Amino acid sequence: MNPSQTQTGARRLSLGALARRPETGSLIGFVVVFAFFAALGGPVFMGAPGWSSWLNIAAEVGIIALPVGLLMISGEFDISVGSTVPAASMMTAMLAGHYDLPASVAIIGGLTTGLAIGFVNGLLVTRTSIPSLIITIGVMFAVMGLTLGFAVMIKGSTSVSYVPDPTTKFLLGQFINNMFSVTILWWLGFAAIFFYVLHVSPLGNWILALGGDRESARNAGIPIDKVTIGLFMASGFCAAFVGVAQVMTYQQAQVAGGQAFIFNSIMCVVIGGVLLTGGAGSILGILLGTMTFAVVNQGVFFAALDPNVGSIIVGALLLAAVLSNDTFRALAMSAAAKKT
Amino acid sequence: MKTTKFLAATAVLAMSATMALADGPNIFVIGGKPDDPFWSRVKLGAEHAGLVAEMHGGSVTWLGPQNYDNLGPDAAELIRQAIDQGADAIVGPDWVPEAMDPAFEAVVAAGIPLVIYNAGGIEAADRLGAMNYVGAVDYKSGEAAGIYLAEAGHTNGACVNTLPGAANIEAFCSGFNDGMAASGGTGSVLQLPATAFGDSTAVAQAVRAHLLQNPDITALFAIGDQDTNASISGIQQAGKTGSVHVCGMNFNDSILANIQAGTQDCAIDQQGYQQGFFATAILINNVQYGTTIPTREILTGPGIIDASNVELVIAGVQAGAR
Numbered sequence: 001m002n003p004s005q006t007q008t009g010a011r012r013l014s015l016g017a018l019a020r021r022p023e024t025g026s027l028i029g030f031v032v033v034f035a036f037f038a039a040l041g042g043p044v045f046m047g048a049p050g051w052s053s054w055l056n057i058a059a060e061v062g063i064i065a066l067p068v069g070l071l072m073i074s075g076e077f078d079i080s081v082g083s084t085v086p087a088a089s090m091m092t093a094m095l096a097g098h099y100d101l102p103a104s105v106a107i108i109g110g111l112t113t114g115l116a117i118g119f120v121n122g123l124l125v126t127r128t129s130i131p132s133l134i135i136t137i138g139v140m141f142a143v144m145g146l147t148l149g150f151a152v153m154i155k156g157s158t159s160v161s162y163v164p165d166p167t168t169k170f171l172l173g174q175f176i177n178n179m180f181s182v183t184i185l186w187w188l189g190f191a192a193i194f195f196y197v198l199h200v201s202p203l204g205n206w207i208l209a210l211g212g213d214r215e216s217a218r219n220a221g222i223p224i225d226k227v228t229i230g231l232f233m234a235s236g237f238c239a240a241f242v243g244v245a246q247v248m249t250y251q252q253a254q255v256a257g258g259q260a261f262i263f264n265s266i267m268c269v270v271i272g273g274v275l276l277t278g279g280a281g282s283i284l285g286i287l288l289g290t291m292t293f294a295v296v297n298q299g300v301f302f303a304a305l306d307p308n309v310g311s312i313i314v315g316a317l318l319l320a321a322v323l324s325n326d327t328f329r330a331l332a333m334s335a336a337a338k339k340t
Numbered sequence: 341m342k343t344t345k346f347l348a349a350t351a352v353l354a355m356s357a358t359m360a361l362a363d364g365p366n367i368f369v370i371g372g373k374p375d376d377p378f379w380s381r382v383k384l385g386a387e388h389a390g391l392v393a394e395m396h397g398g399s400v401t402w403l404g405p406q407n408y409d410n411l412g413p414d415a416a417e418l419i420r421q422a423i424d425q426g427a428d429a430i431v432g433p434d435w436v437p438e439a440m441d442p443a444f445e446a447v448v449a450a451g452i453p454l455v456i457y458n459a460g461g462i463e464a465a466d467r468l469g470a471m472n473y474v475g476a477v478d479y480k481s482g483e484a485a486g487i488y489l490a491e492a493g494h495t496n497g498a499c500v501n502t503l504p505g506a507a508n509i510e511a512f513c514s515g516f517n518d519g520m521a522a523s524g525g526t527g528s529v530l531q532l533p534a535t536a537f538g539d540s541t542a543v544a545q546a547v548r549a550h551l552l553q554n555p556d557i558t559a560l561f562a563i564g565d566q567d568t569n570a571s572i573s574g575i576q577q578a579g580k581t582g583s584v585h586v587c588g589m590n591f592n593d594s595i596l597a598n599i600q601a602g603t604q605d606c607a608i609d610q611q612g613y614q615q616g617f618f619a620t621a622i623l624i625n626n627v628q629y630g631t632t633i634p635t636r637e638i639l640t641g642p643g644i645i646d647a648s649n650v651e652l653v654i655a656g657v658q659a660g661a662r
Contacts, residue, residue: 049552049578053545056577060541157377159565161594175577181541250540250569252594257538257566264539297533297542301549307533308504 025324026273026288029317033292037299045302052179053302058294059187060242062287064261065268066194067235069286072269073198074231075211075278076132080121081239081265083143085258088113088243090147090160093253097162098155107168107244114240115233117143122229140262148255161252173248183245190238195283203227211278267314268293271321273328280325292317364398365627367620368422370415370432371458373404378612382458384660385616386431393624398428400620412439419443429453429623431616433475434460434468444468453626457619458612462637471626472633474619476610476641478508479515482561484642485587485608486519486527489559492605494585495525497559498550502532502543502567509563512589516561525559540570547574551584563589572603591645596657599650609653610641613661 037045044050064081071078088110096106121139125132151158164173174182198204206227209217218224239261247253272289274281293314300310369386372379383402390400403422405414415432416439422430423446430447434440434456447454448469456465457474465473482499489497497520499513517527530550536542543566551557551574560575562568568588575584581603588595591607598604618638625631645653656662 044552049548052577053549057541057545152375152377156375156380157592159592159594161592161597163597178579179577246540250544250566250573252566252569252592254538254566257540260537260539260542297536298545298549300533301546302553304553307531307536307546311533 023273023282023285023288025321025328026271026285026292029271029321029324030288030292030295033295033299033313033317037295037303040305041299041302045299048177048179050298050302052177052181054291054294054298055184056181057297058290059181059183060245061261061264061268061293062187062290063183063190063238063242064235065265065272065286065290066190066283067231067238068265069269069272069274069281069283070194070198070207071132071231071235072266072274072276073211073278073281074207074228075214076125076228076231077136077266078121078232078235079133079136079262080117080140080143081235082259082262083140083147084114084117084236084239085243085246085261086253086255087117087143087147088240089247089253090151090243090255092244092247093160093162094151094154096164096247097160097253103165103168106162107172110244110247111237111240114236114238114243116236117240118233118236119229121236122232125232126225126228144255151255158255159252162247163251164248169248171248172245173251181249183242183249186241186245190241191283191287198283207231208279211275211280213279264293267318271317273321273325275325276322289321364396365393365624366398366426366428367393367400367623367627368403368425368427368430369400369616369620370403370418370422370430371616373407374402379404381612381661382616385613385618386620387616389617389620389624392621396624396628398624398627400624401425401427412436416440416443419447423447423450423452427452428627429455431455431457431619431623433458434464437464441468444470453623455619455623457615465636472619472622472636472638474615474622474638474640476615476639478511479518480639481589481608481610481642482512482515482517483519483522484515484644485561485589485606486516486521486525487523488519488606488644488646489561489585489587490520490523490525492585494559495520495523496556497525497527497561498530498554498557499527500530500532500543500547500560500562500567500571502537502563504531504534512561512563520559528557538566540566540573543567543570544574544577547571548578551575551578551580558584560584560586561588562586565590565592565595568595568604568607569598572598591653593657596645596650596654599645599647602647606644606646608641609643609645609662611643611662612640613656614640 068078091113092106092110095101095109096103121136124135176182206222209222210224210227268290269286271292273285296310296313300307371382374380374383386400393400403418415435419432420443430452454470455472455474456470462473499516501509501513503509513529520527532546560571562571571586575581585605587606589608595607622633653662
């Protein structure tokens with residue numbers, strides 16, 4: 001269903017200036033998917049319970065998808081987010097729940113874990129010629145092993161529980177109106193920051209240039225190592241943030257878990273129109289991709305479909321997104337060529 | 341150099357063999373890593389049964405692998421080690437039948453009494469000619485949760501399956517549905533997509549959506565403590581705290597706190613301590629007095645933890661037995 005509709009949509013709008021916007025494909029995908037599930041899901045899906053349901057999902061994966069998207073725009077992958085989430089939540093729960101330190105110390109500890117993992121990723125990527133896909137897979141396994149090892153060594157268990165104080169719970173783990181996770185607000189905050197970085201500050205052009213052509217970017221005087229390390233630290237930080245927020249929401253940390261974020265974040269980014277090989281993409285696109293992904297994921301439960309159908313739709317969307325990316329890019333290129 | 345090392349190793353083996361051959365019953369128990377939280381409880385159970393062996397002048401020796409990377413062959417090697425060291429009786433789990441069955445057959449061929457525990461079921465014990473099977477059955481754990489919730493009046497239940505296709509989870513869920521049906525209720529399965537596994541938020545939101553779309557559901561069964569906590573959050577977000585009741589498989593500190601606080605009705609436990617204790621005790625008595633347990637398939641679980649016994653369980657956790 002989706003591939004054909006997105007494709008026809010592309011053709012119909014091909015003359016408009018809209019079609020040259022990189023996020024047009026993502027917007028069409030979102031509208032189609034939302035309409036589909038709104039029709040099937042009925043009033044509950046259209047009401048506050050439905051909206052909050054998919055927004056809660058979107059917020060968590062979205063916070064990770066933003067920096068993962070920036071990395072992909074700069075031509076890098078970060079698989080290690082899958083183990084950064086549990087590592088940070090375990091660190092936070094361990095410091096606060098096991099050692100009884102104040103919540104602020106535990107949160108800083110958790111976030112620092114993420115920054116440190118990101119720094120190691122960035123350092124290895126810039127100092128070696130190994131592709132970031134491989135490096136971050138390696139780091140992911142190392143972090144997974146360390147998390148499990150330390151948890152069993154210190155706590156003798158694979159999970160640590162912690163009941164946060166009301167202020168911390170209010171900031172990171174509460175549900176507004178018992179429905180909307182406070183993480184949604186944090187997601188919007190992160191989106192604003194990353195929007196500024198990519199689309200307003202000069203850093204944005206550097207990131208795009210990096211993904212376009214690394215050597216030219218270096219020759220143009222862009223401090224490519226610093227930018228790359230910074231981006232990896234951003235993704236470590238954001239993954240850690242989600243880990244910390246999960247501790248405050250579910251009041252426990254597990255050594256496993258978080259693996260789902262690897263593919264889910266990449267899917268949000270690619271559905272959002274980011275070019276897999278780098279050099280193109282936008283924050284608005286990533287946000288739309290994340291929302292599309294979340295609507296499909298939650299929509300299937302409201303539409304009483306087999307959840308496997310949801311996986312099929314996400315898979316189809318992914319392929320459609322890559323296909324339409326190519327189409328839109330070709331359109332943009334030809335339009336640009338005509339101008340000159 | 342190599343020869344001396346080999347000789348030294350043989351000497352150590354021979355020494356340990358003679359040391360193990362004390363007067364009383366010498367039982368060898370093959371199990372998981374001693375620092376594995378679950379297996380540390382099984383080991384404690386075996387050691388407590390071992391007090392009786394020591395009373396008779398015997399011993400209980402725990403043999404566990406260094407890691408789980410090469411589980412089947414490593415465990416088979418441990419079984420052969422137990423035979424070589426002159427075990428009077430052996431307890432072992434049939435984790436990987438392909439790799440371990442030949443070693444178990446060697447135990448039986450040597451005339452050493454054998455009890456299979458933890459994994460394999462009574463089928464493995466029958467196939468191998470073992471005296472008995474001591475352990476829990478996944479299906480019955482799910483069934484216990486279904487009966488518990490249905491008898492408490494929550495007759496429409498759903499089993500939260502975050503890993504569709506995994507045989508043990510399917511067994512938990514079909515047991516739950518049958519348990520519900522046996523007590524006059526109806527059970528169904530909430531299947532989650534594979535992308536949700538290990539993601540508490542995805543599980544919580546799926547549970548919440550399912551409860552909103554199916555307002556008749558008043559009972560949930562979740563497999564594992566993480567999914568249980570996520571389900572409780574989903575219930576809360578659906579505004580159904582107090583009207584939808586939850587039981588979960590396994591437990592940890594936060595689950596016990598949930599049960600104390602009343603946000604969770606019950607936890608189902610396979611009671612690892614009992615596996616170590618009874619499997620070892622059956623063999624000690626058999627070697628010492630020739631007694632047998634005619635009841636075949638000794639079930640150590642499901643044990644139910646709810647508000648009525650949670651304090652006792654917390655004390656048991658502190659003692660390392662639960």
